[in-house]
Amino acid sequence: QVQLVESGGGLVQTGGSLRLSCAASRSIFSINAMGWYRQAPGKQRELVADITSGGRTNYADSVKGRFTISRDNAKNTVYLQMNSLKLEDTAVYYCRAEELRAYWGQGTQVTVSS
Secondary structure, eight states, X not given: OOOEEEEOOEEEETTOXXXXXXXXSSOOTTOSEEEEEEEOTTSOOEEEEEEETTOOEEEOTTTTTTEEEXXXXXXXXXXXXXXXXXXXXOEEEEEXXXXXXXXXXXXXXXXXXX
């Protein structure tokens, strides 16, 4: 079992940047995949980006070239660097860990304003 705690959300203007962090309660070294998802009001939760234990990354088309996911196994933390933020990036962002089953964090709000 693993607990995930997200942080780093907030209010930012369009074009700005934020870095989200997802701290795990134990080592993430062996966790197959960790990712960031988001859910905007009235919409389904969607994949933003994920990263495997081997470091392979995958991004939603809408964030390619703007967002970067990374993991620091020594700190048991996964990051999401978000640059050139757009209004449509406004959502609650969730961290997910996949290891036999999926584990979710409680989410962190990101609001992009004009």
